[in-house]
Amino acid sequence: MAYDKYCPVPAERFALTSDHLVVLPEVLAHLHRAYAPAQAAVWWLSVDNAFHERAALLNEKVRLELFADRGLRHWAPTFYAREFLRRQGVPEIAMLSDHVDDQFTTWQPEGPGPDAVVAYNPRKGGELAAAFFARHPDLTPRPITGLDRRGVWAAFRRARVYVDFSHFPGREFMPREAAASGAVIFVRNRGAAQFYDDYPLPDAYRFTDAALEDGSLYARVSAALAEPESHWLVQESLRQERSVGGRDVRAAGGSIGGAAQRRACAKIHGSGPRPSHCAMKRSTCPSAISGGTRMGRVPSAR
Structure with missing residues (x-):
């Protein structure tokens, strides 16, 4: 159901040839030879999770063979992933981004959200979030959970601040959706959130784990809740981010032309x-x- 809007054409079986390109998620990277004679590409959506979820990728021999295979393409949706691949000695890395759903970007906010609440995703860094809000009961948390896409959009349009406690294995959707909807964003300084090119935010809106305990994050969030306009204005770069996915696909070596579409x-x-x-x-x-x-x-x- 999640892919219905992309109009996929399912196939029960088909013969792979050298003209085909099989795109694998990073958790299946070690299986790329199984699709020969087709070409293969690995899309590194989540660098961290790949090695947490697949024991095979922890095997040094498997990793060495994976990154030494010059016939295997590597696609990075984040600068965080690109740096990881560079450290593994991959010589050619194509940037292939994902994008924020049009539902969040077609409406342009004119200012920060009206409700003095702090939205967050309890499924990512939930324990850190619970401890933070327990330490500061004067804040009004707004967990974004149990909502359909329209409900998420409506909640973000109302929220004045969004804090993401994730470890950012990739470019999380919710911070970008919240920003596009008008919220002031704070991100945990881990993974992809460490890179300005992945999250174009001033450093004041990135927080360390120590900031959760020493009160400095609380002070910054409280300031944004009290006087949100100045904080909202300096986050224009993140808020105006738009999809370049189609251009990236062509640069990565696989495009779907208008006729094929x-x-x-x-x-x-x-x-x-x-x-x-x-x-x-x-x-x-x-x-x-x-x-x-x-x-x-x-x-x-x-």
Whole structure:
């Protein structure tokens, strides 16, 4: 269901050739040879989690073979991941970013959120968050959990401050979604959040674990709650961040042209009306162009 809006065309089976490119998440990087003769690329969405979740990647021999294979492509969505790959001796690294959902970027906030609450994600760094709010009961926490996308968007539009307690194995979505919605952002200075190019924020909005205990984060958050406008203004770079995913895909060596997009979309919609969940631009989606009146069916794979 999470991929429905991208109009995927499922296939039960197909023959891999050298013309195919198989993109693997980092947790499956050690399996890249299993897809020969196809080319393979590893998209390092989460550097830290790769080695926590896959014991095979902790094997030194496996790692050496992985990074020595010059036929394997490596894609980095963060400068944090790029630096990691450089340290492993990977000579060519393509930057391939993800993007904030259009739902959060089509509306432009004119100022910080109106509610003096501190939004946070309890699923990332939840123990640190609980300890922080217990230490400072005068703050009003707003956990972002149990909400659909529209609910998250509505909550971020109201929140004045968002604090992320994650260890940032990659570019977390919530800080960027909250920023795009108008909140003042504070990020834990770990992983990708250490890199300005991944999170273009002044250093005052990055906090160490020591700052959680010595009161300095509390002081900064309290200041942003009391007088948010000046803090909101200096975070313009993060707030105005936009997707460059399409450009990155082409630079990484794999692009989907407009004609191919239309063919894929046509298989999903037929000549029927364009579903509201379709992520393609109206100028690309054939159902939007034709203005058809019936829904197409997903074809079975041959």
